[in-house]
Amino acid sequence: MTASFYSKQGKRWFDALFSMLGLILLAPFLLIIAAAVLVTSGLPVFFRQKRTGLHGEPFWIWKFRTMTTVSPAEAPTLVTSANDTRITPFGRWLRHTKFDELPQLFNVLRGDMSLVGPRPEVPYYTQTYSSRQLKVFLVRPGITGPTANEYICEEMLLAQAQDKERFYVSILLPKKLESDLTYVRDVSFNKDLKFIANTFVRLLVKSHAIQNVASSAAQPEA
Numbered sequence: 001m002t003a004s005f006y007s008k009q010g011k012r013w014f015d016a017l018f019s020m021l022g023l024i025l026l027a028p029f030l031l032i033i034a035a036a037v038l039v040t041s042g043l044p045v046f047f048r049q050k051r052t053g054l055h056g057e058p059f060w061i062w063k064f065r066t067m068t069t070v071s072p073a074e075a076p077t078l079v080t081s082a083n084d085t086r087i088t089p090f091g092r093w094l095r096h097t098k099f100d101e102l103p104q105l106f107n108v109l110r111g112d113m114s115l116v117g118p119r120p121e122v123p124y125y126t127q128t129y130s131s132r133q134l135k136v137f138l139v140r141p142g143i144t145g146p147t148a149n150e151y152i153c154e155e156m157l158l159a160q161a162q163d164k165e166r167f168y169v170s171i172l173l174p175k176k177l178e179s180d181l182t183y184v185r186d187v188s189f190n191k192d193l194k195f196i197a198n199t200f201v202r203l204l205v206k207s208h209a210i211q212n213v214a215s216s217a218a219q220p221e222a
Helices: 005-041 089-097 104-110 133-138 148-149 154-160 164-184 191-218
Strands: 046-052 058-064 115-118 142-145
Touching: 005 058, 005 089, 005 104, 005 115, 005 191, 046 142, 058 104, 104 142, 115 191, 142 148, 142 191, 148 164, 148 191, 154 164
Parallel strands: 115 142
Antiparallel strands: 046 058
């Protein structure tokens, strides 16, 4: 990883400042989402899961709950696709807009995560990483980043796969790790800003595409 003031100190200051501002400004919106999850799905409002973070240390990631509550033993797979029947109606909208990820601003403020970085994976997968792939843990995982931009429609890709677990482990995950390793080698302020901006743009495009598909499906055939 390229050593610079930003990668060593500035990035953490940037994360702390803007995660705090985000939590303050978005507080009313976060409360509305929490209330909506409570009304539509009941408790718990939040979902937490152990992920692997900086230097391989585990941490608890937080999200708004988007799926029905099942025990780990009942869950068919750790991979979630767009057609997963466990996703609630309101949860589907949260996942499309990525609003379910907003509680991770708390993770950023705590120092578990960064605004930009590799997306954090569960230990079940990270324990199989090669020595080269383990270098993704030289930086904090991020809310957004290279793979969050490139694979923003990841759940739709998984929905098309017959063996979703195998497709994720053998094809999707290795490709994501290559993008993450490229990011780790050259962390910079300008690139982080571009990833944040690209995330907003891609989410807008994705939402527009989903609305068009939904509108087309609702129209009767001629």
